[in-house]
Amino acid sequence: xxxxxxxxxxxxxxxxxxxxxxxxxxxxxxxxxxxxxxxxxxxxxxxxxxxxxxxxxxxxxxxxxxxxxxxxxxxxxxxxxxxxxxxxxxxxxxxxxxxxxxxxxxxxxxxxxxxxxxxxxxxxxxxxxxxxxxxxxxxxxxxxxxxxxxxxxxxxxxxxxxxxxxxxxxxxxxxxxxxxxxxxxxxxxxxxxxxxxxxxxxxxxxxxxxxxxxxxxxxxxxxxxxxxxxxxxxxxxxxxxxxxxxxxxxxxxxxxxxxxxxxxxxxxxxxxxxxxxxxxxxxxxxxxxxxxxxxxxxxxxxxxxxxxxxxxxxxxxxxxxxxxxxxxxxxxxxxxxxxxxxxxxxxxxxxxxxxxxxxxxxxxxxxxxxxxxxxxxxxxxxxxxxxxx
Amino acid sequence: xxxxxxxxxxxxxxxxxxxxxxxxxxxxxxxxxxxxxxxxxxxxxxxxxxxxxxxxxxxxxxxxxxxxxxxxxxxxxxxxxxxxxxxxxxxxxxxxxxxxxxxxxxxxxxxxxxxxxxxxxxxxxxxxxxxxxxxxxxxxxxxxxxxxxxxxxxxx
Ligand SMILES: [Zn+2]
Numbered sequence: 001x002x003x004x005x006x007x008x009x010x011x012x013x014x015x016x017x018x019x020x021x022x023x024x025x026x027x028x029x030x031x032x033x034x035x036x037x038x039x040x041x042x043x044x045x046x047x048x049x050x051x052x053x054x055x056x057x058x059x060x061x062x063x064x065x066x067x068x069x070x071x072x073x074x075x076x077x078x079x080x081x082x083x084x085x086x087x088x089x090x091x092x093x094x095x096x097x098x099x100x101x102x103x104x105x106x107x108x109x110x111x112x113x114x115x116x117x118x119x120x121x122x123x124x125x126x127x128x129x130x131x132x133x134x135x136x137x138x139x140x141x142x143x144x145x146x147x148x149x150x151x152x153x154x155x156x157x158x159x160x161x162x163x164x165x166x167x168x169x170x171x172x173x174x175x176x177x178x179x180x181x182x183x184x185x186x187x188x189x190x191x192x193x194x195x196x197x198x199x200x201x202x203x204x205x206x207x208x209x210x211x212x213x214x215x216x217x218x219x220x221x222x223x224x225x226x227x228x229x230x231x232x233x234x235x236x237x238x239x240x241x242x243x244x245x246x247x248x249x250x251x252x253x254x255x256x257x258x259x260x261x262x263x264x265x266x267x268x269x270x271x272x273x274x275x276x277x278x279x280x281x282x283x284x285x286x287x288x289x290x291x292x293x294x295x296x297x298x299x300x301x302x303x304x305x306x307x308x309x310x311x312x313x314x315x316x317x318x319x320x321x322x323x324x325x326x327x328x329x330x331x332x333x334x335x336x337x338x339x340x341x342x343x344x345x346x347x348x349x350x351x352x353x354x355x356x357x358x359x360x361x362x363x364x365x366x367x368x369x370x371x372x373x374x375x376x377x378x379x380x381x382x383x384x385x386x387x388x389x
Numbered sequence: 390x391x392x393x394x395x396x397x398x399x400x401x402x403x404x405x406x407x408x409x410x411x412x413x414x415x416x417x418x419x420x421x422x423x424x425x426x427x428x429x430x431x432x433x434x435x436x437x438x439x440x441x442x443x444x445x446x447x448x449x450x451x452x453x454x455x456x457x458x459x460x461x462x463x464x465x466x467x468x469x470x471x472x473x474x475x476x477x478x479x480x481x482x483x484x485x486x487x488x489x490x491x492x493x494x495x496x497x498x499x500x501x502x503x504x505x506x507x508x509x510x511x512x513x514x515x516x517x518x519x520x521x522x523x524x525x526x527x528x529x530x531x532x533x534x535x536x537x538x539x540x541x542x543x544x545x
Contacts, residue, residue, distance in 0.1 A: 149475045201478070250502055
């Protein structure tokens with residue numbers, strides 16, 4: 001039994017569309033088909049005979065369908081096969097796929113997540129419906145007030161500055177300039193971020209990642225299959241996911257405890273004792289600017305209250321000690337809703353394969369992808385990947 | 390990737406749909422008792438877990454820490470401390486509000502929880518984390534048995 005539990009899992013194929021602000025020319029199914037076809041080609045597998053199980057990470061409300069899992073099999077090549085949808089982010093779906101392989105139930109699993117955000121006519125209304133109806137929906141304000149509250153507390157507790165949060169935005173948009181998939185690359189000034197209109201003070205428009213459309217598919221395989229299929233499998237070394245209390249009234253409002261606990265567990269599995277030294281790059285959730293700083297501290301890349309200063313010193317730049325969100329993150333590549341966490345994994349895989357072109361981190365062999373499910377959740381995951389088994 | 394993508398934007402088609410989703414939401418046994426005491430007696434009731442020494446505001450019938458059922462009710466204060474706050478400029482649909490609203494998380498005295506509500510009677514610039522505030526209830530005739538029976542929290 002123990003042997004089975006420790007079975008190794010690798011990413012052997014990735015496929016993706018460009019990330020774009022709108023995609024009026026294609027349906028979400030056509031986007032999924034494009035990403036899936038590319039991923040299967042990359043892995044050298046055919047979905048109708050080689051893939052044992054198909055998993056998507058999606059939420060009915062983002063999609064505009066009830067029972068959304070009924071709408072995924074055909075465009076993935078998954079009809080008449082084991083299919084399920086994880087009502088969570090793409091990384092939670094990927095971890096579910098990894099477990100199916102780890103248990104020995106499946107040899108090859110396809111994992112998908114996408115965003116059709118530009119089809120949403122009532123984005124804020126849907127986010128508002130994530131708030132507790134009895135205790136938290138009574139105020140007629142933008143549901144991102146939850147991020148405004150958290151940002152204020154974070155700035156107050158850590159003494160991080162407003163400018164440092166703005167620098168996260170400028171860094172990630174600049175990183176996106178060298179990511180051909182990114183929807184929102186820009187050379188933006190800190191002043192532009194700080195002077196953009198207030199949404200929920202201290203949170204401004206530019207502190208919020210802009211929505212984008214896109215689809216990502218990954219093919220996972222057991223060690224035996226991975227060695228057959230791939231010359232450069234990327235191994236999953238550690239993984240965990242945590243949900244804190246859903247009650248806003250029971251949170252401490254300053255720490256990303258979900259990120260701390262999930263990274264502690266994942267790092268233990270991966271033998272990461274010093275994340276700052278051992279991780280060659282890190283992709284963390286940056287739905288809002290301050291979340292990148294908060295997440296870096298929570299996962300132990302630096303001490304609490306240090307992330308802003310280290311950012312200013314260039315430590316998290318592409319050529320810094322710990323490059324953070326080289327892909328551009330949600331702020332630069334675009335907020336792909338549930339698929340952004342797979343975008344983080346995708347960047348890690350491309351970097352660890354050495355295929356990142358201009359933005360390649362030289363000699364990268366261990367990377368981490370951290371996710372957060374957005375307002376008002378306190379749910380997140382962590383995945384450590386390596387190109388060495 | 391697709392073989393014949395539409396290249397003429399004038400020929401793009403879409404349908405507009407509406408996902409109807411109307412519900413009733415039940416506050417439950419704990420919420421019912423909380424809102425009735427607030428409406429009728431102007432009292433803030435909380436539940437207490439003795440093994441965790443933890444007081445829940447809003448009250449719950451179970452402890453999320455030790456997973457025990459809670460039946461010990463305690464009276465909390467109508468006062469508290471601003472734990473964090475934000476000035477919201479947009480309404481729930483993302484449209485600009487005529488007047489921005491100060492939203493705060495208030496840690497309620499004698500509990501380990503709190504209430505998220507609006508602050509009134511104070512400028513945004515004067516609000517501070519740690520500031521003492523008290524609940525201002527609506528006139529008794531206007532109360533409906535929900536969180537809006539509290540009109541706002543004001544400096545104490
Ligand atoms: Zn307890």
